[in-house]
Amino acid sequence: xxxLSRRAFLQSSAATATLAVAISATPFVIAQDSQxxxxxxxxxxxxxxxxxxxxxxPIPDMGQGMETTAAQMIADELNVNLxxxxxxxxxxxxxxxxxxxxxxxxxxxxxxGSGSTMRIxxxxxxTAAYARALLLEAASRRWQTVRSxxxxxxxxxxxxxxxxxxxxxxxxxxxxxxxxxxxxxMKPKTANERTIVGADARNxxxxxxxxxxxxxGIDAEIPDMLHAAIRxxxxxxxxxxxxxxxxxxxxxxxxxIIPVDRIPEDTAQWRSVAAGLAVVAxxxxxxxxxAEALEVTWDETVSTGDDTGLxxxxxxxxxDGDGMTTSIEAGDLDAAFSEASHSIEATxxxxxWAHTCIEPHSCxxxxxxxxxxxxxxxxxxxxxxxxxxxxxxxxxxxxKANFYRMGTGFGRKAxxxxxxxxxxxxxxxxxxxxxxxxxEDEMEQDYVNQxxxxxxxxxxxxxxxxxxxxxxxxxxxxxxVVTREFPARLIDTYKTEYERVPNGVTRGxxxxxxxxxxxxxxxxxxxxxAVETGQDRLEALLSLYDRKTALKSLxxxxxxxxxxxxxxxxxxxxxxxxxxxxxxxxxxxxIAVHHxxxxxxxxxxDVQMTxxxxxxxxxVTSAIDCGLVVxxxxxRAQVExxxxxxxxxxxxxxxxxxxxxxxxxxxxxxxKMRINEAPSEINVHLLDFGDEEPRGTGEVSxxxxxxxxxxxxxxxxxxxxxxxxxxxxx
Amino acid sequence: xxxxxTINGTRRSFDGDEEMPLLWHLREEAGLKGTxxxxxxxxxxxxxxxxxxxxxxxxxxxxxxxxxxxxxxxxGLAEDDALHPVQExxxxxxxxQCGYCQAGQIMATVAFLKxxxxxxxxxxxxxxxxxxxCGTYYRIRKAIKRAAVxxxxx
Ligand code: FES
Ligand code: FES
Numbered sequence: 001x002x003x004l005s006r007r008a009f010l011q012s013s014a015a016t017a018t019l020a021v022a023i024s025a026t027p028f029v030i031a032q033d034s035q036x037x038x039x040x041x042x043x044x045x046x047x048x049x050x051x052x053x054x055x056x057x058p059i060p061d062m063g064q065g066m067e068t069t070a071a072q073m074i075a076d077e078l079n080v081n082l083x084x085x086x087x088x089x090x091x092x093x094x095x096x097x098x099x100x101x102x103x104x105x106x107x108x109x110x111x112x113g114s115g116s117t118m119r120i121x122x123x124x125x126x127t128a129a130y131a132r133a134l135l136l137e138a139a140s141r142r143w144q145t146v147r148s149x150x151x152x153x154x155x156x157x158x159x160x161x162x163x164x165x166x167x168x169x170x171x172x173x174x175x176x177x178x179x180x181x182x183x184x185x186m187k188p189k190t191a192n193e194r195t196i197v198g199a200d201a202r203n204x205x206x207x208x209x210x211x212x213x214x215x216x217g218i219d220a221e222i223p224d225m226l227h228a229a230i231r232x233x234x235x236x237x238x239x240x241x242x243x244x245x246x247x248x249x250x251x252x253x254x255x256x257i258i259p260v261d262r263i264p265e266d267t268a269q270w271r272s273v274a275a276g277l278a279v280v281a282x283x284x285x286x287x288x289x290x291a292e293a294l295e296v297t298w299d300e301t302v303s304t305g306d307d308t309g310l311x312x313x314x315x316x317x318x319x320d321g322d323g324m325t326t327s328i329e330a331g332d333l334d335a336a337f338s339e340a341s342h343s344i345e346a347t348x349x350x351x352x353w354a355h356t357c358i359e360p361h362s363c364x365x366x367x368x369x370x371x372x373x374x375x376x377x378x379x380x381x382x383x384x385x386x387x388x389x390x391x392x393x394x395x396x397x398x399x400k401a402n403f404y405r406m407g408t409g410f411g412r413k414a415x416x417x418x419x420x421x422x423x424x425x426x427x428x429x430x431x432x433x434x435x436x437x438x439x440e441d442e443m444e445q446d447y448v449n450q451x452x453x454x455x456x457x458x459x460x461x462x463x464x465x466x467x468x469x470x471x472x473x474x475x476x477x478x479x480x481v482v483t484r485e486f487p488a489r490l491i492d493t494y495k496t497e498y499e500r501v502p503n504g505v506t507r508g509x510x511x512x513x514x515x516x517x518x519x520x521x522x523x524x525x526x527x528x529x530a531v532e533t534g535q536d537r538l539e540a541l542l543s544l545y546d547r548k549t550a551l552k553s554l555x556x557x558x559x560x561x562x563x564x565x566x567x568x569x570x571x572x573x574x575x576x577x578x579x580x581x582x583x584x585x586x587x588x589x590x591i592a593v594h595h596x597x598x599x600x601x602x603x604x605x606d607v608q609m610t611x612x613x614x615x616x617x618x619x620v621t622s623a624i625d626c627g628l629v630v631x632x633x634x635x636r637a638q639v640e641x642x643x644x645x646x647x648x649x650x651x652x653x654x655x656x657x658x659x660x661x662x663x664x665x666x667x668x669x670x671x672k673m674r675i676n677e678a679p680s681e682i683n684v685h686l687l688d689f690g691d692e693e694p695r696g697t698g699e700v701s702x703x704x705x706x707x708x709x710x711x712x713x714x715x716x717x718x719x720x721x722x723x724x725x726x727x728x729x730x
Numbered sequence: 731x732x733x734x735x736t737i738n739g740t741r742r743s744f745d746g747d748e749e750m751p752l753l754w755h756l757r758e759e760a761g762l763k764g765t766x767x768x769x770x771x772x773x774x775x776x777x778x779x780x781x782x783x784x785x786x787x788x789x790x791x792x793x794x795x796x797x798x799x800x801x802x803x804x805x806g807l808a809e810d811d812a813l814h815p816v817q818e819x820x821x822x823x824x825x826x827q828c829g830y831c832q833a834g835q836i837m838a839t840v841a842f843l844k845x846x847x848x849x850x851x852x853x854x855x856x857x858x859x860x861x862x863x864c865g866t867y868y869r870i871r872k873a874i875k876r877a878a879v880x881x882x883x884x
Contacts, residue, residue, distance in 0.1 A: 063828030063864045202824040209829035210817040210836060212764020212804030219763040252747075285747065285754045358768055358776065358830045358863035407766070407830025408863045439769045633824055637869070641827055644865025667773035667861065676855035678867035 041168075041175050042131040043090055043107075044074050044124060051169030053085040053155055058107035058124060059116045060089055061205070062379060062409035063641070064698040065634040066116045068204045070124055072630055076196035077128035077188060078168075079153045087204040089403055092381040102385040102396035110380035112414055112509065113557070114597050114696030117630060121694055125188035133186040138174035139166050147185065191692065200633035205405070217377025217404040218362040218436065225364055225432040228425050229287035230260060232276035234444050235300035236660040237267040237504050239275040244295040248279055251293060253286030258428050260421060267302050271506045273417045274445050278425055284436055303504040303660035308351055308451070311476055311657070314501045315453035316349065318474035324497035327483035328554070331493030336468030340459035344529050348456070348521045350724040352476075353449040353510055353653035354670060359407020360442045365422035366432035371398040372423065377406035379414040387416030391423035411509030415447055443670060444662040447508025448655050449516065450477040456525045459493075464533040465543065468493040476503040481514035484554035485522060490547050490563075505657070511645060512596050512699035514555075519594035519703030520650070520710065520724070527590070527711040528720060537711070538574050538591055542567050545593075559598050565689060566593050569602035569623040572685050577604035577621035584608075588715025592707035598695040599626040603643070603708040609716050613730050617647060617709065619681040627695030629686050635697050636684045642701030643682060648673040650706040651726045671727075733797040737762070738806025748794035753777045755793055756803060764804035764833045768861065775860030778834035779803045785841035804833035807840065815884065816840050819877035827864035835860050839874055848878055 039046045046054040055078075057070035071087040094105040104110070106127075108119035132152050139157035140147040143164060151158045158165045208215055233239060245257040262275035279290035318324075337343055364375040365388065372394045378384040381403060388399045406413050418435055425433040437445075452475030459468035469491045473479035475498075483496035510516060530540035545566040553561050570593050573579070579589055586609040593602040606619040620643050629635050652671040656664045664670040710721040713730070723729045734743040737760055744755060751770075756762045756779070765788055768776030772790040779788045780802040807814045813821075816839050826832045835858070842857045843849070849857065854874055862870065 061828070063830075065827065202821065203826050203829070205829065206821045206824065206826050207813075209826040209832050210804075210813070210820045211808055212762070212833045214763035216763075216766075216830060218767065219757075283754075284758055285750045289747070289749075356863060358774070358828065358861070360767060406828060408828045410863075436767075439771075637824065637827055637866075640868050641865040644867060645863075648865070666771055667769050668771060672861055672863070673865075673867075674861060675858050675867040675870060678865070678871070680851060680868075680871065682868050 039172060041134055041172055042127050043093055044127050045078065045131045047169045047172050051167050053080055053168060055085050055087050056090045057087060058090050058093070058109050058120055059111055060377070060379065060381070060403050060406060062111055062406035062413065064111060064116070064638060065203065065631065066111060068201050068634055069117055069630045070120060071204050072196045072201050073121070073124050074128040076194050077125055078132050080155045082196065082201055082204060084155060092385060092401055094382055096396050100389070100395060102382040104382055109382065111409060112379055112411065114599065114699045117694040118598070118627070118696055126186070129188045130181065130186040133181045134175040134178055135168055135171050137178050137181060138171040142166065142171070142174060197630050198632070201631050202633065215405040216359055216407050217375070218359055218407070220364055220375040220402070220404060221434065222364060222366070222375065222432055225434050226255065226280050226282065226429060227284040227287045228278045228280045228422070228433050228435045229284070229291040229438075230276045230278045230421060230435065230441070231291040231294050231296060232274040232441055232445055233298050234661055235298055236303035236306050236657065236662070237262070237271060238302055238660070239299045240277060241297045241299050243277055243297065245277070247295070248290040248293040251286055251290045253282040254279055254290040255282065256280045256429065257290070257294070258425060260424060263420065267504065273420050278421070280425060280429055280433065300660060306504050306657050307659045308656045311451050311501065311503060312349060312351070312453070315451065315474040315476070316347070318499045318501055319347065319453055319455040319472050321499070323499045324472055325499065327480055327496045327498055328488060329495040330489070331468065333468055333470060333493060333495045336493040337457070337459045340467055341462050342460040342533060343457060344460065344532055345455065345457045346525055346528055346722060348454040348524070348722045350452060350517050350520070351653070352451045352505070352655040353649050354443050354446045354655040354664065355410045355412035355510060356670065356672065357408045357410060357412050357442060360437040360439055361413065361418040362434060362436040363418045363422040364432060364434040365419070365426040367392050367394070367423055367426040370394060371400070373400040373402070374419060374422065375402045375404065376419055377404040377413060378419065379406070379409045383414065383416060384419055387419035388423050390416070391420040392427055410511045411513065412447060415508060417445065439667070440665040443655070443665040446655065447506045449510035450475045450479065450507050452476070452479050452517065454482065454521045456521070458525070458529050460529065460533050464535045464540070466491050466529060470494065471496045472498070474499045474501055476501055476505050477507050479514070481555050482518040482521065485518055486551070487522070487526070487544055489551055490544060511642070512702045515594060515596040515699070515703040516646070516649070519592065520706040523592035523594060523704065523707030524710050524721070527592070527707065527714065531714070536580070538570065538579055541570055541591070541593060545570070557597060561595060565600045565625045566595070568687055568689070569593060569600055569625055572623035572687060573602040573604045573621050576623070576683060576685055577606070577619070579604050586716055588712045588717070590708045590711025590713070590715055592704040592711060594704040596700045596703050599624065599697060599700040601625070601639070601700045601704050603701070603705050605705065605708040605712040607709065607712040607716050615713055615716065615730070617677070617679045619683070620679050620705065621683045622701060623685045623687055624697070624701060625687045625689055625695070626697045626700060627691035628693055630694055632686055635686055638697045639684045639701040640682050642699065643705045644673065644678060646702040646705035647709060650709055650724055654725050654728070731794065733793060735796045735799040735801060737801045738803060744793050744796070746793070748792060750793050752779070752788040752791040752793060752796065752801070756788060762803050762805050766830055766833060768831070773861070774831070775838055776831050776834040778837040778860065780837060780841060783841070783844070785838050804837060807836070814840060815880040816843070816873075816877040819873040819880060823869045823873040823876060825866050825869040825873050827866055831860060831862045831864070835862065835870055839877065843874070843878055843881060847882060849874065
């Protein structure tokens with residue numbers, strides 16, 4: 001890509017500084033541009049003229065704490081105290097690939113797959129260590145002394161021999177032009193040199209949050225922008241047949257009504273943008289009123305077969321049909337079942353879940369002839385920029401993107417529909433346009449978690465151990481992940497099958513995709529088997545995960561799984577919770593374990609039945625192995641968060657399609673837990689298996705909490721939950 | 731019709747669409763983005779502000795009803811640089827994850843503690859009904875109790 005456009009590209013920034021960087025020959029290091037560093041010493045450190053230090057982090061924060069985690073890594077290398085510095089988001093520092101798409105450069109700049117921490121672990125520390133080396137080198141040149149005798153600490157370089165010191169800010173201009181730092185001089189710290197990585201750090205933006213600073217995408221505004229509210233077709237895959245905008249146009253402040261077509265046009269393909277009518281106005285309120293005043297006739301016929309009840313029946317029927325595809329198998333299944341002393345079978349089902357991101361989506365776009373700018377909260381910087389290209393044809397090098405904090409994302413803010421809409425409307429009006437979604441939009445136009453049914457069979461031998469495993473899954477997506485999951489392969493004789501039931505529902509990543517529901521199906525069924533065969537539930541799990549030492553996971557990201565970690569988190573959670581202790585009538589404990597991506601987590605849930613159809617979760621005891629822990633306080637926050645999210649989705653999660661019409665479109669029809677249902681005690685234990693690298697946390701605690709809950713409900717009430725949500729099936 | 735009221739001690743008047751909820755006046759006209767939009771139907775509490783000292787959900791308060799009202803938003807809670815004890819407690823307990831709901835949680839808590847200075851768990855369960863999608867409830871409960879203690883000893 002040509003140098004000039006690359007420069008322009010790199011200037012996209014939520015910060016005001018113009019940053020141009022050159023990639024040095026040294027791996028994982030990006031040096032500052034000597035011409036216009038804007039106070040930058042590498043992209044991760046900026047110091048203003050008054051000496052104020054800002055750490056620049058590569059990955060947007062949606063509550064997972066990445067800005068704090070990344071700031072810890074940088075602060076540790078630079079020996080600065082997090083309380084003494086500011087933290088801001090870097091601009092996109094990627095490039096454009098041969099296909100004309102924006103791609104990440106040195107830094108991974110997205111939030112997903114619980115992978116952010118591990119994906120920047122080397123790059124960000126290496127870059128910060130390089131910044132430290134540059135500051136030390138600059139001081140050594142100033143003092144004409146050797147660099148190895150100098151110390152960087154508390155935001156300054158000290159010379160112990162002479163007692164001199166220079167704040168980093170004074171050294172910034174002198175770092176320009178230094179290009180001969182040896183690789184040894186810029187090594188990140190070793191584990192025992194680190195003081196900030198591994199220690200508790202509070203959310204670096206807490207003060208701004210509790211004082212109401214405008215940090216979020218929805219808070220962004222630019223001079224002279226217009227507002228748009230889009231009346232989107234509430235019928236799945238529907239479109240506008242006709243409309244009357246007379247009343248809407250009479251509302252003061254309304255400027256224009258612009259039809260937005262479905263993208264793609266072919267309704268057999270997944271929706272990328274919903275059909276609707278955009279009301280463009282001087283103010284958001286006028287746009288909203290205008291949208292409500294539109295009289296629209298919708299084509300509601302396209303997806304009437306996409307109905308929660310119908311889809312449920314289709315999936316259940318598919319389990320016994322002949323449309324299944326074999327995923328993996330080994331051993332002689334039929335022989336194992338006929339030889340078994342016992343065989344156990346159960347059917348499970350769960351409906352769709354909506355994301356309900358607390359911050360409704362929004363985006364400002366300003367599209368000009370051959371360049372564009374956006375202001376948005378989005379999980380993936382590269383993808384957001386590509387969204388503008390898709391909407392306008394403008395090359396990524398010509399897109400300036402300003403990224404903001406997100407009021408949760410959960411996978412939904414990885415989609416581009418709100419960006420594409422803003423870009424289309426800006427192009428149509430020739431003005432900057434801010435599109436703001438309502439809650440109803442956010443839920444009606446969601447990319448939901450899948451709906452699925454499962455049939456599981458276990459053959460059990462004399463000793464109570466499972467000798468064969470048979471799992472079938474039918475879903476409105478291809479449910480292959482569950483078929484590749486353990487205990488298949490831990491048990492030597494197995495067969496797993498799946499079928500995708502045709503449908504028009506748009507689905508997407510929902511915190512812990514697939515894992516969020518399959519942990520429940522598998523761990524609940526294992527609990528059933530243990531109970532039915534009279535085994536101790538914990539011992540049954542421990543011996544299952546003791547059958548093999550390690551296996552390569554067949555699910556993304558295909559890492560080697562060592563089962564001592566499963567046993568380790570199970571034992572720790574059980575021990576800390578006093579699992580198996582005697583409890584009063586109507587109380588019970590449940591235990592479950594699951595690995596999501598690379599990390600593994602176990603929970604024990606303590607519940608009390610409060611009547612026949614309800615319960616209260618009193619306590620959750622958790623043990624997680626997420627590799628090296630950068631921020632213990634932050635990991636605990638994420639585990640607590642996943643626990644709440646899982647308990648809530650399991651109890652209430654049900655996004656309902658009534659013949660293609662979403663009927664659960666706000667918090668009055670889609671219930672969420674509040675503080676009164678939150679466990680009053682959560683104890684999180686972080687296990688150390690000696691890893692030298694992080695493994696990821698944000699999605700990991702959610703999957704196993706659902707089976708731990710339903711297993712606890714069984715222990716407390718004798719009722720086995722095989723269909724979600726629990727609130728409708730207890 | 732023109733209504734006049736104060737926001738964080740500053741007099742303001744309004745003669746626009748009287749059906750408009752206070753939330754949008756705060757966010758789009760008064761430049762106060764701390765009050766958040768979450769549902770628009772009074773369910774989530776992200777838009778909580780104080781109206782004459784009481785917690786209200788500003789998405790459900792029409793501008794027409796505000797003549798003579800005194801409104802406090804999250805931006806008006808700290809006095810100069812000194813944070814309110816509830817804000818302090820939120821930082822101490824490291825409550826915020828994404829942070830989007832927290833202005834509403836804090837405003838709800840400040841009003842709640844005025845009526846219930848020494849809350850039990852049950853008081854908290856019935857008195858605080860705001861939604862947090864990040865599930866920070868465990869820490870919110872601790873922060874409410876911490877703030878209650880701090881305010882009683884102040
Ligand atoms: S936005 Fe007002 S209660 Fe949700
Ligand atoms: S902190 Fe994210 S919604 Fe409450």
